[in-house]
Amino acid sequence: MTAPPSKPPSIDSPGMLHDAGPPYGTPRWIAPSQLQSLIDILRIENYRVLAPTLDQHAIVYDEITSIGQLPKGYSDSQAPAVYQLTQTPSAPENQKLFHFNLGPHSPKQFLFPPNSILPGPQKAGPQKADFNDADSNQSSDSSHEPQLVQPMAILGLRACELAAIAIQDRVLMSPPFIDSQYALRRKSLFVIAVQCTTAASTCFCHSMNTGPELPGPELPGPELPGPDANPITYDLALTELVPSNHSQFTHGFLIQAGSRRGQVILDQLPSEEPTPEILEAKKQTIEAVHKKIQRAMPSGPSNIDGQPGDLRDALLARLNHPHWQNVADRCLSCANCTMVCPTCFCSSVDEVSDLLNESSIRQRHWDSCFNPDFSHTSGAPVRNTVRSRYRQWLTHKLATWFDQFDSSGCVGCGRCITWCPVGIDLTQEVAKLLEPSDAPLLNVPPRLHHR
Amino acid sequence: MEEPMKNSCKPSVAVVKFASCDGCQLTLLNCEEELLALADRIEFAHFAEASSDLRPGPYDLAIVEGSISTPKDLHRIVELRAQSKKLITIGACATAGGVQALRNFADHEEFKKAVYASPEMIESLAESSPIAQHVQVDFELRGCPVDKHQLIEVVLAMASGRRPKTSTECVCQPCKRRGTVCVVVAQKKACLGPVTQAGCGAICPAYDRGCYACFGPASQTNMQALSEGLLLNQMSNTQASMYLQSFHPASPEFQSESRRLEESPRRLWQLQPPSRS
Structure with missing residues (x-):
């Protein structure tokens, strides 16, 4: 899947996301307004950009064209059977575009839609009864091919959602049983992950080894064996940071590529090298999220040697x-x-x-x-x-x-x-x-x- | 149906009304664009809402709306059944007695006196009952009113001699499939969706209100869990009991749970929904 060395990097690189090794993954620092440029570039590249929006008293993914549609200043409070949208009361948190937790909808909504039409048998002439499905190479009837879908870019996916996509990939795309509809959507997906900077009372990703920290070149994600092993499942990753009392920086995003096509887009955005202060702020933010996660999935009863059981x-x-x-x-x-x-x-x-x-x-x-x-x-x-x-x-x-x-x-x-x-x-x-x-x-x- | 109705001669259909509001029959007329294709497959021999050309039986299919509510109804339904190869019921009245079955739990004579100036002129039964309590019914379609797509499916299935495909899942599944955010969790609204049979397309939660169970109980329900875990967080026992009685008061599941709620004085109206964390 790696492009030949002579070929310049292209956003149209087909297939999955990862190309190992530098120069991908060097973090850069961008102003919030650059997110609009990012959306514009993706839209010019024919991506349908999906991102968190306010809808039905919750934050759900929907198509956006402007960063004004992001739930700036909103957060949520969650408990068993309770989801309450809240407004972040004070600065600097109320400036944040991603200061909230997961809503009810996940990327499953788009990669494996709730309702879809599958290729099926079609009435043919009297000579020919054609029951080939889309996965069959024998079919010459173009109506049996999966329909072309507009490529999607999802902005705002969290670490646990990347892990969920990796799991669905294995279920729906592992040879020899490939769901052609899922694969078509999945292969065109451009992922812009967002680092969690807060946690809900219902989060327990750390005990499932899927978060809260986004995987990165320096931090491989959970090891998923198999031919489609793919520890880094984003094209770009964002960490939103706001200044504390004595900070020298203003509200902005650390941005990092996880794929060749991600890097191609990142290189088009005006960015700076992050200061050590910014990198330290990221570290502290992630530590704070770790501390905020109170819930955990129990492990099995201890083994005889005191290790947690299966x-x-x-x-x-x-x-x-x-x-x-x-x-x-x-x-x-x-x-x-x-x-x-x-x-x-x-x-x-x-x-x-x-x-x-x-x-x-x-x-x-x-x-x-x-x-x-x-x-x-x-x-x-x-x-x-x-x-x-x-x-x-x-x-x-x-x-x-x-x-x-x-x-x-x-x-x-x-x-x-x-x-x-x-x-x-x-x-x-x-x-x-x-x-x-x-x-x-x-x-x-x-x-x-x-x- | 074991054998398809004869295709050379279109199956004759009668649409017949008992105690009801006509809303389900209107659903048939509301089919509009599908109505012409439907008329290609079946012949409406008796459909008073659509035509004054009312032909006598026998019919291949009788579509029955409304509940049995008067002594006269008792004779009409037996006669219709005798004239019809297949008989299906449509709507909450015909399949469960309807809203008018609320009188089943009250004093019928007192009701008559309270409502009518000359109650002796009124000939009605003490209970409103579903059609299947009186004659054999080949298929019951739920809803108040019935859903147009389900109605077309059932009529065509009957005309083709196959079993109709109608869902038996609860409303939550189509609700989530259409992308509606749960109104119980996000808006603290009471909702009967988890115990109600799907088929409506989960309309009410999409318009920010809880499900009113107009399609009746789902194939399996955990009524007590719904009351204790959901309804009583939002309302009193009496309110929850009335909520369960709105469209299908005579359905056994709803009936027994609303009685249980009325008889248990444990929880009173709580102004502040309790924290459920």
Whole structure:
């Protein structure tokens, strides 16, 4: 995927983001107004620029053309079943464009849209019935090819969201099973990550090893094995800094490239070399965020040598724990947790015919393991109780995901905690499930390794 | 339906009304652009809302709106069933008794006296009941009113002899799919979406209000968790009980939970929603 050395760097470099080694990753310092230039350059390059905006009493990603659409001076307060938009009261924080936490929407909204049309069978002439799908090379019918999508640039993705994209990449783009629709969107995605400078009470990324610090050339992200291993998943990374009492600098952004095409764009922006004071301010900001994160995913019970145990093994040994019923008594099985989860990928496909039964389209929509019909097999749902559905979701996310995809399915973003309408807290439920009970521990099969 | 209706001769359809507001029939007329294509596939033999040309039965398909509310209704529905190969019900009245089923929990005679000057002139039953309580129903379509896309799907499925595709998930899923931010979490509003069957397209939360359950209970509901974990953070027991009775008061799930709420005096109206952290 690396361009030949003779070829000059081009923004049109196809494919994934990373090209190892310098000169990428040298941090530069830009004024806030340069973000507008960045948006303008991306738009000229035909990118649809998506960024956090105020909408529906929350901060959600939407298309923007101007930095005036960013939620300047806004923040949020989050707790189980509570999301409250707030205005940052005092300077200098109220100058910040990114002084808030994750909203309900994740990049999944755009890379794996809630509703989409898949290539499907088309009515052909009497000689030819064509059932090839888009992944098949035999199809010569251009209507079966995935539709071209306008390339997207998402501004404002956080460390845990990069980890979530990496997980969805493995689920949806690992050969030989490649979701052509996802791959098309993913390969055209330009990522401008933003360093978290605050944290919500629901955040627990540090205990999932996905944040809060953005990965960088000097700090590789969580090791994700496999042919698509890709520790740095951004093109550009921003850290927003505001001066404290005695600072010599004014409000601005540290900016760093994580890819060749990111560097090409960065080189077009007027920038300065950051002073040691600015680099120190970044360090202190990240330390402060670390301290702000109070919640953590429990690890499994300690091993005999005092090391934390494997959460996968601990959960799978406790499939008969009485606490599963305790959660089921509170859980609405409404699927909100799976809808806001940035890694949940379940979907269903319907064939929908037109009114005259002459043609049909193949529609895909997000589905959920909390929907009783999702496990409908041979006449009845396999998981017909809330207990069995919650247990399936949690043990898949935190345990059997390792067997299937060699990583946890949870990135610690805390969305399932904030957006559960009855405030069920994943981290607390896991802690309860690890408490001793009368149910005997089950034997756990060893972890499968696919790669 | 085991066999498709004959294609050479279009299936004849009767749209018949019982105790109802006509809103569901109007949904059929509101199909507008789809109506011509629909008329290509079926023949409306009896549809008083659309035409005064009312032909007698038998019909291939009867589409029934409204609940059984008078002694006369009891005879009409049996007669219609006898004349119809297939019979489907549309809307909250026909499938669950409708808003008028609120009288099922009160003194019917007292109601008549309070409302009418000459109550002896009124011939009505003490209870408003769904069609399926009286005759065999081939498919029940929910909603108050029904959703136009679901209605077309059901009618075409019946005409083609296949099972209609209507969702059994709860409203939260289409709500999140259309990108609506949860009104419970972001706006502290009460919402019945988590226990309500989808099909409407999750309209209400998209306009900043909670779901009123006009499509009735979802296939599986955890009513007590909804009251304790959500409704009672926003309202009193009495208010929560009334909220559950608005569109489907006679649905067993909503009925038993609203009774339980009225009988348990534990929690009173809280002006300040409690902190749920």
